[in-house]
Each structure stands twice: as C-alpha cells, then as structure tokens.
Amino acid sequence: MTTLDRPHLYLGGEWVSPASTETIAVENPATEQVLAHVPAGTAEDVDRAVAAARAAFDGWAALSFSSRAEFLGRLHAALSSRAAEIARTVGLELGAPLKIAKAVQAGLPLAVLRSYADSAASEDRVVGNSLIVHEPVGVVGAITPWNYPLHQVVAKVAAALAAGCTVVLKPSELTPLVAFLLVDAAEEAGLPPGVLNVVTGTGPVVGAAIAGHPDVDMVSFTGSTATGRAISHAAADRVAKVALELGGKSANIILEDADLVRAVKVGVGNAFLNSGQTCTAWTRMLVHRSHYDEAVSLAAKTAGGYTLGDPFDEATRLGPLVSRAQRERVLGFIDRASARLVAGGSSSPVPDQGYFVAPTVFADVDPASELAQEEIFGPVLSIIPFSSDDEAVAIANNSKYGLAGGVWGSDERALAVARRLRTGQVDVNGGAFNPLAPFGGYKQSGVGRELGEFGLAEFQQVKAIQR
Structure with a gap:
C-alpha cells in the first residue's frame, strides 16, 4: 500500500x-x-x-x-x-x-x-x-x-x-x-x-x-x-x-482570408491539448488550397516543438497517454494510415519509460478514411484541403459526431460558416472556452x-x- x-x-x-x-x-x-x-x-x-x-x-x-x-x-x-x-x-x-x-x-x-x-x-x-x-x-x-x-x-x-x-x-x-x-x-x-x-x-x-x-x-x-x-x-x-x-471528431476550418500562422498554431495546440485526449479536439484541420502547402509546413514545424517528457518538468508540453492500451490503440491508427506523414509517427523517438506517442501530423488525408472519421484520442492531426466554403462545410459535417469545431477567417464570413456546422459549439478566430455556455453535441x-x-x-x- x-x-x-x-x-x-x-x-x-x-x-x-x-x-x-x-x-x-x-x-x-x-x-x-x-x-x-x-x-x-x-x-x-x-x-x-x-x-x-x-x-x-x-x-x-x-x-x-x-x-x-x-x-x-x-x-x-x-x-x-x-x-x-x-x-x-x-x-x-x-x-x-x-x-x-x-x-x-x-x-x-x-x-x-x-x-x-x-x-x-x-x-x-x-x-x-x-x-x-x-x-x-x-x-x-x-x-x-x-x-x-x-x-x-x-x-x-x-x-x-x-x-x-x-x-x-x-x-x-x-x-x-x-x-x-x-x-x-x-x-x-x-x-x-x-x-x-x-x-x-x-x-x-x-x-x-x-x-x-x-x-x-x-x-x-x-x-x-x-x-x-x-x-x-x-x-x-x-x-x-x-x-x-x-465522442467527437471536430473540424478546424481555415479559410483563405484567415490569419494562417495563428490559425495553424492554435489549431495544433487544440489538437494536442492533454496529449490529444480531449473529446472536443480539432483533430481535422481543413485548409483552403491556396494556403495548403504553407499550412502543412507550419503544422509540422509546430508539432516538432512539442517536447515530451516528465509531466512535472516545466519544459514538457506533451505528456503520456493514460494507459498502455490507449497508447497501443493510437499507434494502431497511425500505423494503418495511408496519408502522407509530415511529423511524428510510430517510429519517432519517445521517452523509454511511459506511454508516450510522438505528436503526429498527416497531410493529404482522405475525408472518408478511418483517420478522418474515427476518434483517435491521441496526439494525431489530419490535414485536409478544400476549395470553397461549401466544400469545407460538407467535409466538416461528414461525420457521425458533432461536438465542437473552429473557423478562421474574416469575422462575418467565419460566423456564416460556423452557423452551418452541425456541431454543439464552434470557436470563431480562437474564441475562448466559456464555462457558462452550453456544452454538448449533435448526432453521436x-x-x-x-x-x-x-x-x-x-x-x-x-x-x-x-x-
């Protein structure tokens, strides 16, 4: 004892x-x-x-x-x-x-x-x-x-x-x-x-x-x-x-008139919060094709800055997953993925002890794939391109879940897109979490x-x- x-x-x-x-x-x-x-x-x-x-x-x-x-x-x-x-x-x-x-x-x-x-x-x-x-x-x-x-x-x-x-x-x-x-x-x-x-x-x-x-x-x-x-x-x-x-599989939509650097950095941080073990995590980053390559590069670089290690070390930004079973589950999703790996992955170095998974980013993810459809509950981000607001909304809503999401762009346009998302809460341009607002989801x-x-x-x- x-x-x-x-x-x-x-x-x-x-x-x-x-x-x-x-x-x-x-x-x-x-x-x-x-x-x-x-x-x-x-x-x-x-x-x-x-x-x-x-x-x-x-x-x-x-x-x-x-x-x-x-x-x-x-x-x-x-x-x-x-x-x-x-x-x-x-x-x-x-x-x-x-x-x-x-x-x-x-x-x-x-x-x-x-x-x-x-x-x-x-x-x-x-x-x-x-x-x-x-x-x-x-x-x-x-x-x-x-x-x-x-x-x-x-x-x-x-x-x-x-x-x-x-x-x-x-x-x-x-x-x-x-x-x-x-x-x-x-x-x-x-x-x-x-x-x-x-x-x-x-x-x-x-x-x-x-x-x-x-x-x-x-x-x-x-x-x-x-x-x-x-x-x-x-x-x-x-x-x-x-x-x-x-559960959730939330989309983070970055329109072509968004502050790209901020949108990507905040989006990666949201996806990796609590080692990705967050039901509201924006695990699907949807980026307009005009800025797609730059966004992928920014996301990969940002992910590389997430230091793994002892939770009680002030320098640590990413802790372990909660259990061995959870780690193995997350690594299974990573190993089965057919998308382009741009950061992390199951072979990336992690601490010898503890249930760690490296911060992982995939690009060119098929919106209908397992990677984009299933709740992984680990530090895994999927990046998906789109060509129009309508396509972005369609990709975001193509999910059995509807818990949260984000939209980045000029205020009125972003708000118009947010209204079309079938999800319980949406942050526009990084709006802060409000503990007085209703929290819950649509669909499953x-x-x-x-x-x-x-x-x-x-x-x-x-x-x-x-x-």
Whole structure:
C-alpha cells in the first residue's frame, strides 16, 4: 500500500469498507509504476450508495436554491485550498503536464463550481393559468471519464447538487484519486450525509449497476459513444432520464482570408491539448488550397516543438497517454494510415519509460478514411484541403459526431460558416472556452447539455400547476 491508497468508499457521509476486498491498481502513465489502490466496487456497494442518496434526497431538495448555493460556495472554498494538490494528483494519475494540470485540470473545475455557487435559481413563471416550476429530477448516477477527471466530475456534481439532486458518483478507474479530493472538500464544507456518494470500480460492474439501478432517476455519462449506447439501453428499460456527452471528431476550418500562422498554431495546440485526449479536439484541420502547402509546413514545424517528457518538468508540453492500451490503440491508427506523414509517427523517438506517442501530423488525408472519421484520442492531426466554403462545410459535417469545431477567417464570413456546422459549439478566430455556455453535441456526440443554466436544466423536471 502507498500513501495515495484510498481503501474505503464514501457512502452516506462516511468512509466505509467496500463489500469486496478486491482493489484496482492506479498507474502513473509517465513511469508505468503503480501509484495507489482503490476499491473495486460491486453492485452491492452501488445499492448502498443509492439507498444513501435516496434517504438524503427529500431534505436536500427541500432546501432553498440559495441555501444549496451556500453549500457549493463552501465546497468551492475547500476545493480551492487544494488546487496545488489537485494539479499534482492529476499530473500523477493522468500524466498531464504541470502547466495544463494547474490551468485546466485544476482551474476549470473550480471555475465551473464557482459558477454554480453564484448562479440564480430557475425562476418560476406564469403561462396562462399555469404556474411553471422547476424541481430536481431525483437521485443522479454520474459516470465520468479519465481525461479531465475533476472537471467532468464537477460539471455533473455541481449542477446536480445546485438543482437539488443527490448523487452517486463513479469516477474512472484509471484516474479516481482526484475525485477523493472532492470528497475531502465536501466533508470540510459540511455537505449533508448522503448528498454525495462515491463508488470506485469498473464500468462493466459499477457503471452498469448504476445505469440499470431501479432507484436511480437519471444517469449522466461522459465517455465513449459505444458505452453511451449501452447506458441508454440500460436506462431505457425503466424510462430513466439520460444525459450523454460522448465522442467527437471536430473540424478546424481555415479559410483563405484567415490569419494562417495563428490559425495553424492554435489549431495544433487544440489538437494536442492533454496529449490529444480531449473529446472536443480539432483533430481535422481543413485548409483552403491556396494556403495548403504553407499550412502543412507550419503544422509540422509546430508539432516538432512539442517536447515530451516528465509531466512535472516545466519544459514538457506533451505528456503520456493514460494507459498502455490507449497508447497501443493510437499507434494502431497511425500505423494503418495511408496519408502522407509530415511529423511524428510510430517510429519517432519517445521517452523509454511511459506511454508516450510522438505528436503526429498527416497531410493529404482522405475525408472518408478511418483517420478522418474515427476518434483517435491521441496526439494525431489530419490535414485536409478544400476549395470553397461549401466544400469545407460538407467535409466538416461528414461525420457521425458533432461536438465542437473552429473557423478562421474574416469575422462575418467565419460566423456564416460556423452557423452551418452541425456541431454543439464552434470557436470563431480562437474564441475562448466559456464555462457558462452550453456544452454538448449533435448526432453521436451525445444527448443533453452541460455547464451554466443549460447544465442545471438537465437535472430538473418542469411542472405545470394550473390554478
């Protein structure tokens, strides 16, 4: 056992022993060494967690919105005091470079939590002779991924708690440790027992038990499209509400009147953020033919500047992938690709230890190929030429996904192209991420929205009272 071991589950406001003595090893992907062990939860543990959440629901839901917001404010303060520990923990269990761990992995969830602590209640309103009120949906099962392990937890938990729901959380078994820091902060903030419960374990065991549990009123899931489909089926059997944030294969369109240097550099940075393990990553760079060769050269040169190495070295810009299996999956896509390799590749030198993949850029990518159609989830960028705005839009929309995207060019023209993209969010000329804006996708990128008032609404039922 190590100092990072977490041998208990958090149920009903207490640290309790799990039903099984089996544990899951949490690995440091930069060193390939075991960091810690956490409980391998069971369906019995999920039953106890759901019972605790159900018992706490009436009392939590009966609080005023402002009272719940006060709890979230205290939770924010307690979590903020752990910002350095959050960054370190994510650096260890995910391999995120320190700069990214501090700014994004720790900073973003704190901003989201603050937004819910500061948010106003959904206003009741009158429509004809009806009073329209918003009420919490009930007990929420939250199943979160490994790539942004605290942000994805907070995006669900903060909105659900603000709405008046109670939560059973299953963090990813690959990066579960940072979720325990949230629990530590919740205890310090005095969150009532049973409002937040945490069961670690695998998706096929704990995730499936949550998705199919008869007393879970809603399942909120972020992860792969294939798993999202399975969760939808499990919840459908009892007609439970589902919110899904799934895969992406986002296009970054660079029009001929764009600032090419900036568009390419920001585009490469977006594609390689978090070692490419980002569902919104702009992994398809679409460039007008008039600037195509220059863009390919710029992208290859930019990729070459991404230093791989120890996540805790300030010079490191690209950390490892989360696991051996993820590395092998990404290398498989690279080795099968038939496009022109202009940077990186599976034979490029990488650190001897750790699950690293070199930043890789392909040019002349067929828009219908596997490389352009499948979510790779690694530092792999595909560059595709186009001749007109219409062709760019057609290529961008030729995807089973529709989560994010970018457009670069003169403002009005770029905005016109952005409006035509079948995707949940689009950044024009590098527009900054907005944690108050709705986040979610079209098509197989998911169902529902997270963040801000839109995320809050996902955890509410709407009631009409006629009088």
